Amino acid sequence: MLTHEPLRRFSGTRKDHDRAVRTVCQECTVGCGLLAYVKDERIVDIQGDEAHPVSRGRLCAKGMAFIQGVTHPDRITLPATRNGLQGPFEAVDNWEKGLDLLAERLRKTKDRHGPESLVVGCDPEAGLDFFLGALRFARLWGTPHVYHPLGEPKDLMPPVDLIDPWAPCSSWLESQCIFLVEADLATTHPVAFGWVLDAQQRGARVFAVDARFTTTLSKADMAVVIRPESGNLLGLVLMKMLIEEGFCTQESVKNRFLEPDAWLTSFNEMSLDNVEQKIGLAAEDILPMVRFLAGNKSLTLVTGKRLAFFPFHGIWSTMARAMGWADNTGGGWYPLESGWPRLNTTGDIAGADDKFPAVKKTGLAPYQFTTDWVAAAREMEPKALICTGNCLNDFFSPFQPRVNEMDLITYFGSYPNLTRKLAHMVFPAAVWAERDGLCFTNDRTIQWGNRIVWPSDACRSGLGLWIRLAQRFGWEEYFPWKKENGLADHTAFYNWVLDQFPETSGCRVEQLQETSQPVCWPVQNKAQPPPKITPIHAPPDTEPTIGSEEEDRFPLRFQATRIISRTSDVVYWWPWTRELMAENAVQIHPEIAQVLGIENGEDILVSGAVQTMEGSAWISRMVPRWMVWSPRKFGERRVVVHKKRQTSQEAFDILKAFLP
């Protein structure tokens, strides 16, 4: 008889090392604990921290492969400048000289075009300190234009009164059902998905809906494909049906909501016309979903980041309360990428004489290629850009065709990417392994990430950049977080940051530095029962999607989402993960490939109204017939795919006859 025992997990390393550093992986927002082993100031091994309550010693590919980026020979190590965008860069001896030049050029641009001509792009790669520093510097400068892919800290986080009791992913073990909406957790946060699998093994049923048959859907007990970005509308319809089928009692609603009758009426009156067109599901397809959800006492709703950028996002919190799920362990709403508190990092500046008049916030987050963002970016007239990561090829790509109109493009980064190619000035940035920093996680916890190794002399942290730049404009008092040796004091800075929000103010960095146990916020747990809330009401009608001329000409919907081995362009400098999946893959449905005569692996073109992208065909049923998917972002939402020797019109004619 064959018996087996699982391999025992082991801790420690077999590699020779001088010291071990306990820290937090900052490649995503799960916040896995890791131990880095260092020999002669080089990282020789990475192991998961077995004592960490979220990651339990597990790490994903990104959490190990990042070390290849730290020591990559192409790292930018010197500040550099040039006059035009064509010539070679000239190295600047040191940061101080470089910053003098930057300050002078920024000042000139401000004199000529006003303060709002400065636009700052904050890629997560540059760190939380860069983003928070940028918000502060921009406030003093007088520009509202600071953009981060996760939006302002307040954009993704539900209002404080809607925050459910703290329920980390480990509490999913108590869930009877986990419902994932447009959240491909298995791909974007694989270590957190381990808890979904564990819960499933303990009897929880997993239900996933998304626009593609993702890995998460493949592991679910019930998987449904919907139209992209229609998740919140599906939430409204589910809520209506849960009420109509009698699964949501009036009594429970009365205890939790202000004006419960008006709320119930709004759902009773909600029209289901146009819903099928918008979600891609008929009412009779949704009914089994309702029955799947109803009857669970503890149900966790996991929603993807992009849903936060669409109307009615609060329906998930409303549903979790109306159904009573939020009252039980293993139940409630878990919005991804929403673990940042609503930090106010400029409140103290508002009171400073009238020296810094308030600027109008656009309130718009650069969620990739929503028509809103592309339109807003087209209307803006930036003359000076401060870029991080590869943002000109990402959320700042609407500015890419206009780089020649800019007076100054500054790149603060670590690698020679496209953004650097389009810059006038370059400043070398430390990567997260080279700086101390605070991490907010999906679980709504606060952790401290210790620096593993020192960066090379010329690389600085984001806070270091802003402190020095502010100095040149006489704003030292607003950036006081400096050590005696002139370097940025991240401990003092983040202590100040934590104090800026009542829900985190009880927490000190020193306390976090001593432990590998994350601290959850709100730090002070309020024992009283949650107050009644104003729930999200249903809209009377759902407006039909009116087919635009663009949609007629480009019959396929394009979607780009993250792949498991890639967080951002930085992966280009990690050979271990780069080889795992083709970055130029373009997923098309087998039936579409067949009618167009496209073979698997063939070089093809994806064309939209303005842009065309080359790619390699990956024929797969992961995409529905009407969708084209790629890990690479691309400024088009409606496209047609075609062979290289075929025009987009020829492909369109074939598809028109084929698609309904």
Add this chain to the structure above:
Amino acid sequence: MSQEQQKKDENRKNVLLVDSSRCIGCFSCEVACKLEHDLPAGPRMFKVIQIGPVENGDDLLMNFMAVTCLHCDRPACVLACPTGAMQKRADGIVFSDPELCIGCRTCAVACPFGSHSSIPQQARLPNAMAAWPGWNKASGLRAPSSAPRAP
């Protein structure tokens, strides 16, 4: 080795079992293997492959499989090896002796799972396990680095 120990080893043969029902194709095992053994990009000692989605009635099915040396009970590579480099130890471990290997790749052809891979920098062909310095050390068997670290 005492007779008793040998008998004990034979009763406790090591094979590698991967629970594919939990595999999400995250490639952590591939990268962990490379980190542990200082391997370059290129050869994939562990290779995660995606199977599907395939249609199953109205549903779709998709699975992932981590392909690596399974330390088969009757290893085809050991039977095929012309020089005797590929061997199977009493405790079940399949390995290649780099002193005997001539790099003919017969083992790679023989493997029914396609798990043999080579490191281009080296002239001779180590199988997935021969590339693993820990295997042949008398000091004891190390667990495969990848398995306990995957999410």
